[in-house]
Amino acid sequence: MxxxxxxxxxxxxxxxxxxxxxxxxxxxxxxxxxxxxxxxxxxxxxxxxxxxxxxRTEYYVRKVKEFIETVLSFSKYAPQSLAVKAEHRDAKIFVHLDGAHLGRMIGKHGKTISALQHLATIFINRITDTKMTVLIDVGDYKDRRKELIKRIARNKALTVIQTGKSVQLDPMFAFERRIVHETIKSISGVQSFSKGLEPYRYVVIEPEKRGRRKHRTSPKGGVIDFEDHRSQAG
Incomplete structure (x- = not known):
C-alpha cells in the first residue's frame, strides 16, 4: 500500500x-x-x-472500477445495462463484467478484454507503490476458455503420442500457456515448452525426452523455455 x-x-x-x-x-x-x-x-x-x-486497497479497487467504467462508456460494444464489480485478493484486483450481449466486448480469443485488462493494470500501477495485477472476466468467459484450452491441449497431446511428432499451438496469452503446461504436465509421454517472443509466443508439445537442457537460445535469438510449465512467466 x-x-x-x-x-x-x-x-x-x-x-x-x-x-x-x-x-x-x-x-x-x-x-x-x-x-x-x-x-x-x-x-x-x-x-x-x-x-x-x-x-487502503479499497481506494484502488474503486479507482480500477471507475477506470473500466469510463473506458467502456466510450465503447459501442458495451451494453447499457453493464454491471461492473471489483474486489481485491492476493495482490490482485478481480473485475467481473456482466450484462447482455457481451460477445463483441470479449473479442476474438478474448483479445479485446485482454487489452482492457492490460490498460487497467498499467493505470493502477501508476498510482500505487505496490505492484498490482488487474484480472477481468466477462460473464463466465474465462472458465469456458480454460476448459477449451485444456481440451485442445489434451487432443494435441494424444496426436503427439500417436504420431511421435511435435505439434505447435497458435500464439496464446501467458495465462493460457500456463493452462496448457499444467495440462500437459499431467499426461505421461509428452512435455511442453513455450517459444517465441510476445505477442506471438506459443506452446510446442513434443514427445517426452530425457536429459534435455532446460533453456537454450534459438538461432533467431528468441528464447526457448523447456519445462516452461514450472515458470510463472509462461
Whole structure:
C-alpha cells in the first residue's frame, strides 16, 4: 500500500487536505499522527502537524472500477445495462463484467478484454507503490476458455503420442500457456515448452525426452523455455 506524509497547521487540516487532494472516501485511507504540531507562544516556536497516510486497497479497487467504467462508456460494444464489480485478493484486483450481449466486448480469443485488462493494470500501477495485477472476466468467459484450452491441449497431446511428432499451438496469452503446461504436465509421454517472443509466443508439445537442457537460445535469438510449465512467466 502507498504511504506518504502530509503536513499542515493542525492534524485536522492535514486530514482534510488528504481527503480533498486525493479524492479519498471514507474507509479508503488510514493515518497516524507523527507530530501533533504546536502553536508556540506568540507564534514563536510554532511548528506544523504531520501525519503519515496509508492508502487502503479499497481506494484502488474503486479507482480500477471507475477506470473500466469510463473506458467502456466510450465503447459501442458495451451494453447499457453493464454491471461492473471489483474486489481485491492476493495482490490482485478481480473485475467481473456482466450484462447482455457481451460477445463483441470479449473479442476474438478474448483479445479485446485482454487489452482492457492490460490498460487497467498499467493505470493502477501508476498510482500505487505496490505492484498490482488487474484480472477481468466477462460473464463466465474465462472458465469456458480454460476448459477449451485444456481440451485442445489434451487432443494435441494424444496426436503427439500417436504420431511421435511435435505439434505447435497458435500464439496464446501467458495465462493460457500456463493452462496448457499444467495440462500437459499431467499426461505421461509428452512435455511442453513455450517459444517465441510476445505477442506471438506459443506452446510446442513434443514427445517426452530425457536429459534435455532446460533453456537454450534459438538461432533467431528468441528464447526457448523447456519445462516452461514450472515458470510463472509462461
Amino acid at each position: 502507498k504511504e506518504f506524509v502530509v503536513s499542515a497547521k493542525t492534524v485536522e487540516e492535514a486530514v482534510d487536505s488528504v481527503k480533498r487532494e486525493n479524492g479519498f472516501r471514507e474507509g479508503e485511507f488510514e493515518y497516524r499522527v507523527e507530530d501533533p504540531g504546536s502553536r508556540g507562544f506568540l507564534k514563536i516556536g510554532s511548528r506544523n502537524a504531520s501525519i503519515s497516510v496509508i492508502v
